[in-house]
Amino acid sequence: MDEIKFKPIGTIHTPFNTIENIPIQNIGAKGVRGTIEILKEFVPGLKDLNGFSHIILIYHLHKVNHSKLLVKPFLDTVERGIFSTRSPVHPNPIGMTVVKLLEIKDDLIIIEDLDILDGTPLLDIKPCLPLIDDIKDLRIGWLTGKLEQFETKKSDSRFMEF
């Protein structure tokens, strides 16, 4: 199938400048503050965004240079199918996080609760809506009983090794 091409709309700046020791989900990144620098040409598209308390960032995991179909996730000791994990080495290295929106000043967006590497190219921003997230009877497979570990567990370099 055809290759799909995207272009960054900006860059995410965070305190995390190595791939190790990053919170592995935003729940473990409470209060971590960063900024998004939006390319000037896209700034008009930020209108009305400041009414939203939380936004969804979709970004390119630009340091990932390989993928694996089975991985031993940070929260497990056995190999799991890649699509059942939030591991960065999916066939397409696309990241997705919900962050708190604090302020927009011209081309800068101040955000909080970040689990993102510094310098990450941003692909899209969407408003975070409750409907999408309000799911009853959620089952979470191999992650059952492990979720509270998201609050403390940090990344290591395992996904960068072949």
Next chain:
Amino acid sequence: MDEIKFKPIGTIHTPFNTIENIPIQNIGAKGVRGTIEILKEFVPGLKDLNGFSHIILIYHLHKVNHSKLLVKPFLDTVERGIFSTRSPVHPNPIGMTVVKLLEIKDDLIIIEDLDILDGTPLLDIKPCLPLIDDIKDLRIGWLTGKLEQFETKKSDSRFMEF
């Protein structure tokens, strides 16, 4: 900044074969069933996914051939900044939906609650986790008081017109 290239991991098949009359969010698509056909090479990555009741699909809005920074959304009568909307004409046409996972048979995933056009190229699957979605004090800007309309409102062709 550099162009980013992704390749589809499969194709989403749905009952919606025109861009008009598609539910505009999955809340309006309850019970709508479809299938994902995963490319053979990625099938091993589906291991363990069947433990999850809901999955996040990230896909290429392949019929979108332009973008706009201000749009009149389906749920409003005034122009809003594109990043404050779920309109398809974002600078990078990336779609994201949470769907119910019913069954996995080899390279086919049976899913429900779809608001997606037939033939859509799938870029990624992630497990849906409650932590990410469990947000207190959510504010939703211009969408305040309009959310229930997601249950009934259908798309029209407005975003295909310049």
